[in-house]
Amino acid sequence: MNNTFFPGSNGVHGRARPIVTEPDERLHTESVDVNKIDSEVCSLMEDMIVSMKQNNGIGLTAVQVGVLLNVIVVDVAAICKSDAVSRQAAPNVVFLRMANTRVLQIADEVEECTEGCLSYPGIDVPVTRAKWCEVEYIDNNSETKRLKAYGLLARCILHEVDHAKGIVLIDYLSRLKKQQAINFFRKRNKMITKANEHRF
Ligand SMILES: [Zn+2]
Numbered sequence: 001m002n003n004t005f006f007p008g009s010n011g012v013h014g015r016a017r018p019i020v021t022e023p024d025e026r027l028h029t030e031s032v033d034v035n036k037i038d039s040e041v042c043s044l045m046e047d048m049i050v051s052m053k054q055n056n057g058i059g060l061t062a063v064q065v066g067v068l069l070n071v072i073v074v075d076v077a078a079i080c081k082s083d084a085v086s087r088q089a090a091p092n093v094v095f096l097r098m099a100n101t102r103v104l105q106i107a108d109e110v111e112e113c114t115e116g117c118l119s120y121p122g123i124d125v126p127v128t129r130a131k132w133c134e135v136e137y138i139d140n141n142s143e144t145k146r147l148k149a150y151g152l153l154a155r156c157i158l159h160e161v162d163h164a165k166g167i168v169l170i171d172y173l174s175r176l177k178k179q180q181a182i183n184f185f186r187k188r189n190k191m192i193t194k195a196n197e198h199r200f
Pocket of ligand 1: 117159163
């Protein structure tokens with residue numbers, strides 16, 4: 001195994017996997033639940049944490065490393081560092097490792113905030129989301145957990161739950177702007193492919 005220790009990940013042992021970016025049909029496809037938390041799912045979670053940290057993300061869903069499983073990781077420590085609202089009721093963990101996450105309840109009160117996404121580099125989209133959410137998930141020890149999250153932590157979890165359903169940032173844009181964004185990423189992809197052709 002090519003496991004590398006990534007110093008920023010608090011002792012997490014995994015290997016970075018490439019991040020899937022638009023255009024890619026997988027980003028628009030719903031993921032399936034995991035049957036059980038086996039060693040494969042656990043190493044996927046560790047790899048996702050390393051991939052997230054390496055790209056300065058605060059959350060990541062398995063589809064973003066090309067695996068269509070309902071698996072999410074969240075950097076709780078990084079979120080709490082920057083957001084006092086999240087800190088109020090955050091779980092006492094550095095990273096959340098979540099499988100088969102379900103939203104049980106969301107706040108009626110909403111808030112608009114600009115979001116970025118590792119699969120959509122270079123664009124920010126204003127997204128209106130509930131101020132808090134309560135979710136149920138299975139952790140890496142196969143335990144079913146419930147979590148009520150507020151602020152940025154809630155926003156991050158809801159963003160990742162979207163990913164698992166095949167819903168992405170550009171789905172929150174108007175039809176015209178969404179098409180413009182798709183064209184932007186198609187062009188960007190062509191330029192990257194071209195650049196790679198001439199790499200010596
Ligand atoms: Zn994202």
